[in-house]
Amino acid sequence: MLKQIEGSHGVAEGIALSRPEVICAYPITPQTHIVEDLGSLVKGGKLTNCEFINVESEFAALSVAIGSSAAGARTYTATASQGLLFMAEAVYNASGLGLPIVMTVGNRAIGAPINIWNDQSDSMSMRDAGWIQLFVETNQQAVDVHIQAFRIAEALSLPVMVCMDGFILTHAFERIDVPDQAQVDEFLPPFEPRQVLDPANPKSVGAMVGPEAFTEVRYLAHHKQMEALDLIPEVTADFKKIFGRESGGLISTYQIEDADTVVVTLGSVIGTMQDTIDEMRADGTRIGAVTIRSFRPFPLGALREALDGAKRVVVFEKCLAVGLGGIVASNVRMALRGEEVPVYSVVGGLGGRPITRASLRDLFANASKDELEGLTFLDLNQEIVDRELQRQQQDAHSGSVAENILQDIGVVATAKTA
Amino acid sequence: MFQIRIHGRGGQGVVSAAEMLSVAAFLEGKHAQAVPSFGSERMGAPVVAFCRIDDKEIRLREPVLEPDALIVQDPTLFHAIDVFAGLSPQGYVLINTSKTTKELGIADAVKDLPEGHVRTVPATELAMKYVKRPLPNAALLGALAAVTGAIQMDSVVEAINTKFPGKVGEANITAAKAAFESANAS
Amino acid sequence: MSHQQVKFYQTGTLTVGNRLLDEGQRTVQATLDRSNSLDSGHRACQGCGEALGARYAIDAAMRATDNQLIAANATGCLEVFTTPYPESAWRIPWMHSLFGNAAAVATGIAAALRVKGKDNVRVIAQGGDGGTTDIGFGCLSGMFERNDDVLYICYDNQAYMNTGVQRSSATPGGARTATTMPLGPEPGADFGQGKNVPLIAMAHGIPYVATASVHNLHDLEAKVQRAMGIHGARYIQVFVPCPLGWGSKPSDTVKVARYGVESGLYPLFEAEHGEVTNVAKIRRRVEVADYLKLQRRFAHVLKNPHQLEMVQAIADRNIRRFGLIDAEGGQH
Numbered sequence: 039m040l041k042q043i044e045g046s047h048g049v050a051e052g053i054a055l056s057r058p059e060v061i062c063a064y065p066i067t068p069q070t071h072i073v074e075d076l077g078s079l080v081k082g083g084k085l086t087n088c089e090f091i092n093v094e095s096e097f098a099a100l101s102v103a104i105g106s107s108a109a110g111a112r113t114y115t116a117t118a119s120q121g122l123l124f125m126a127e128a129v130y131n132a133s134g135l136g137l138p139i140v141m142t143v144g145n146r147a148i149g150a151p152i153n154i155w156n157d158q159s160d161s162m163s164m165r166d167a168g169w170i171q172l173f174v175e176t177n178q179q180a181v182d183v184h185i186q187a188f189r190i191a192e193a194l195s196l197p198v199m200v201c202m203d204g205f206i207l208t209h210a211f212e213r214i215d216v217p218d219q220a221q222v223d224e225f226l227p228p229f230e231p232r233q234v235l236d237p238a239n240p241k242s243v244g245a246m247v248g249p250e251a252f253t254e255v256r257y258l259a260h261h262k263q264m265e266a267l268d269l270i271p272e273v274t275a276d277f278k279k280i281f282g283r284e285s286g287g288l289i290s291t292y293q294i295e296d297a298d299t300v301v302v303t304l305g306s307v308i309g310t311m312q313d314t315i316d317e318m319r320a321d322g323t324r325i326g327a328v329t330i331r332s333f334r335p336f337p338l339g340a341l342r343e344a345l346d347g348a349k350r351v352v353v354f355e356k357c358l359a360v361g362l363g364g365i366v367a368s369n370v371r372m373a374l375r376g377e378e379v380p381v382y383s384v385v386g387g388l389g390g391r392p393i394t395r396a397s398l399r400d401l402f403a404n405a406s407k408d409e410l411e412g413l414t415f416l417d418l419n420q421e422i423v424d425r426e427l428q429r430q431q432q433d434a435h436s437g438s439v440a441e442n443i444l445q446d447i448g449v450v451a452t453a454k455t456a
Numbered sequence: 457m458f459q460i461r462i463h464g465r466g467g468q469g470v471v472s473a474a475e476m477l478s479v480a481a482f483l484e485g486k487h488a489q490a491v492p493s494f495g496s497e498r499m500g501a502p503v504v505a506f507c508r509i510d511d512k513e514i515r516l517r518e519p520v521l522e523p524d525a526l527i528v529q530d531p532t533l534f535h536a537i538d539v540f541a542g543l544s545p546q547g548y549v550l551i552n553t554s555k556t557t558k559e560l561g562i563a564d565a566v567k568d569l570p571e572g573h574v575r576t577v578p579a580t581e582l583a584m585k586y587v588k589r590p591l592p593n594a595a596l597l598g599a600l601a602a603v604t605g606a607i608q609m610d611s612v613v614e615a616i617n618t619k620f621p622g623k624v625g626e627a628n629i630t631a632a633k634a635a636f637e638s639a640n641a642s
Numbered sequence: 643m644s645h646q647q648v649k650f651y652q653t654g655t656l657t658v659g660n661r662l663l664d665e666g667q668r669t670v671q672a673t674l675d676r677s678n679s680l681d682s683g684h685r686a687c688q689g690c691g692e693a694l695g696a697r698y699a700i701d702a703a704m705r706a707t708d709n710q711l712i713a714a715n716a717t718g719c720l721e722v723f724t725t726p727y728p729e730s731a732w733r734i735p736w737m738h739s740l741f742g743n744a745a746a747v748a749t750g751i752a753a754a755l756r757v758k759g760k761d762n763v764r765v766i767a768q769g770g771d772g773g774t775t776d777i778g779f780g781c782l783s784g785m786f787e788r789n790d791d792v793l794y795i796c797y798d799n800q801a802y803m804n805t806g807v808q809r810s811s812a813t814p815g816g817a818r819t820a821t822t823m824p825l826g827p828e829p830g831a832d833f834g835q836g837k838n839v840p841l842i843a844m845a846h847g848i849p850y851v852a853t854a855s856v857h858n859l860h861d862l863e864a865k866v867q868r869a870m871g872i873h874g875a876r877y878i879q880v881f882v883p884c885p886l887g888w889g890s891k892p893s894d895t896v897k898v899a900r901y902g903v904e905s906g907l908y909p910l911f912e913a914e915h916g917e918v919t920n921v922a923k924i925r926r927r928v929e930v931a932d933y934l935k936l937q938r939r940f941a942h943v944l945k946n947p948h949q950l951e952m953v954q955a956i957a958d959r960n961i962r963r964f965g966l967i968d969a970e971g972g973q974h
């Protein structure tokens with residue numbers, strides 16, 4: 039049924055339709071509306087046969103989820119940013135134990151400095167923890183992919199992280215076709231755990247594994263993600279059959295057929311990029327884009343195929359490997375092993391900085407002329423940077439970088455007069 | 457695509473205004489996107505919300521940089537931030553005030569806009585009268601319907617009902633209708 | 643639930659199998675058909691108080707729940723010595739997740755059982771003092787506050803033993819540990835205000851809190867049984883000497899536990915909803931020094947009259963606070 043609702047609320051409805059049995063809730067901007075909505079759905083009797091537990095921290099949230107999933111219940115939780123880091127130990131534990139928990143990450147920057155706005159550093163910080171990581175571009179996809187996530191997780195016995203841009207998607211009102219229960223039931227069978235804590239069949243779970251077996255266990259975790267590369271397209275094909283639309287998958291492409299310049303990115307920014315690409319195409323630039331939807335497992339093969347024929351690749355990401363450059367860019371370069379195609383790494387949108395068509399147009403225009411640095415920070419204010427570097431040079435006690443910059447750009451001054 | 461930017465302060469229902477506007481457009485079978493531009497939740501701080509309306513899917517996610525219409529829920533903002541930034545030369549400006557643009561000190565800023573595109577609406581007064589709370593958003597949406605035709609008054613009514621069922625909704629609808637009538641009359 | 647043929651090694655005496663007691667008073671361990679949840683072959687040290695306490699506690703819980711029990715275990719000695727890969731000594735469904743989350747994992751298991759309508763299956767969380775009073779404290783408090791249907795058993799050997807005897811917030815004043823070495827005139831562990839988790843548990847108002855000790859295994863079993871007859875958050879803290887960490891003889895474990903309790907240093911009591919309901923009176927009061935003498939971790943204290951006084955003060959305070967000695971009883 040078509041609805042005009044907030045992204046978070048759509049996700050809550052999608053989760054509810056997936057018949058979760060245990061939901062753990064701890065609030066953190068920007069996912070709070072999801073867990074609040076789910077709490078109301080349970081309390082109001084609309085989501086039945088579900089335990090909604092208010093926990094005391096994110097570490098507790100995922101730990102409760104680990105217990106409940108191990109005992110055979112379909113389990114869900116949500117977090118972002120600082121919360122994801124606070125549960126980091128449990129994130130590795132969940133995937134190591136092979137528990138099919140589904141978790142929303144409302145992508146948000148990580149402090150210090152504290153920042154509540156969107157970027158993808160949080161998910162990226164857990165990219166190697168063994169979870170499947172799926173990124174969505176719109177709120178429609180957010181609803182659809184959460185439903186798919188349960189099926190993927192339970193088929194593989196592996197936890198899945200569904201990543202959606204905080205505020206930009208979570209807090210945006212847009213048109214969503216919310217599926218009906220019959221469709222979801224057809225697509226998503228009841229949870230049949232691969233392993234379960236059961237007095238009738240007692241097992242020990244979580245034993246120590248020493249040097250003689252650890253490598254094999256880890257190899258099998260990697261192998262399972264390789265299986266996911268095949269499973270994910272199967273699931274999305276099945277989804278299309280039942281729900282009638284394309285959602286999820288490993289990657290999606292836009293106008294790449296004859297593109298000289300191909301932009302690779304993740305998440306909601308592709309929307310603005312598509313408008314920009316249309317404008318540039320109208321002016322004769324052969325440019326297209328690939329959106330990575332499954333970041334883990336990383337679609338090396340699908341990406342390599344999509345980028346075949348491109349004269350240059352621009353990787354645009356809302357995260358940064360401090361001391362190296364682009365995280366996604368490094369991963370994309372692996373897909374292009376052996377190919378002589380330049381890969382330009384662009385870092386943009388950090389901490390919620392808006393990404394505009396105008397900036398993208400300039401960026402893509404420069405890229406198409408190979409007039410880009412290897413690493414570009416989109417819309418970087420070089421003056422502010424230079425002034426701070428000068429400060430640091432001139433004064434050994436120059437103070438906090440963040441506070442200095444805030445003073446410099448007058449944020450502090452205007453806050454006082456507003 | 458028709459782009460609206462709503463300016464106000466925390467607690468004035470700026471975000472709700474954008475949401476209801478998007479719902480109104482949705483009810484007319486259009487695509488609509490409403491997004492708040494946040495700081496941390498704090499009463500009184502400047503808040504901006506965006507709404508886009510189009511006949512086809514909206515893919516654009518940047519802030520509304522070139523609004524076709526501005527709704528200014530709090531006129532004290534004129535001197536705090538650049539409310540008019542990017543306003544289309546054919547744009548509309550709806551201001552929640554009983555003062556004139558001259559009294560507000562913005563007559564120059566809006567002088568090149570087409571005749572009838574700049575309207576003052578005593579929305580807070582209407583809200584106090586019908587809703588008994590200083591929430592001017594519903595009234596301003598009624599005025600927007602009248603002045604721009606971007607959405608229909610019926611859709612605004614239904615959108616308000618969806619967001620605020622019952623007596624609260626009715627009161628807001630009355631305020632919206634009053635603003636609609638008075639905007640049409642002037 | 644399969645039963646093992648249990649062998650009683652002591653022969654020729656009526657005390658084996660508690661045969662001097664009525665059926666109803668015998669321990670679970672005295673029966674041939676006990677569940678043997680923690681089976682032999684684990685890797686605990688000789689004389690390990692925790693292995694002894696866990697075996698009694700879990701078998702008692704199994705009997706009380708008709709063998710319908712699931713356990714969540716924190717990282718620590720108990721987890722490590724019972725599950726040396728690829729073996730496990732546990733005969734019950736058992737899960738180890740992390741160091742600090744046993745209480746939360748148990749909460750999750752309980753929630754899953756509830757939603758699946760498996761009301762008869764009960765949940766225990768267990769861990770050492772490190773995993774309970776320090777790193778697991780947040781999750782413990784959360785579980786208490788929500789009154790989740792979990793019995794948390796803390797095996798208190800008063801330090802992080804598994805990692806080499808480092809100090810925890812349960813380490814008593816004066817004790818030597820690897821991170822509280824008694825160098826020079828300073829005591830080993832600080833004589834601070836302590837962190838009394840049973841009292842903290844009581845402050846949460848949960849349905850049942852108790853302390854127990856491996857010198858009185860009947861009492862431990864009875865407390866576990868009582869706890870399993872209650873629904874909601876419950877906490878039992880068991881005093882378990884660690885010969886290796888305390889520097890005591892493996893054959894002295896039960897004696898050390900008895901002396902610790904009967905000196906007044908480790909009060910045994912029960913509480914419900916924040917009110918003390920039962921206190922184990924000291925039958926034969928033990929000198930604090932006699933307790934300390936059994937353990938090399940207190941050697942420094944014995945040579946230092948001031949520190950000895952401070953330990954005595956703790957015992958005196960407990961005796962006063964909990965009424966451990968009746969006016970007429972508790973002879974030296």
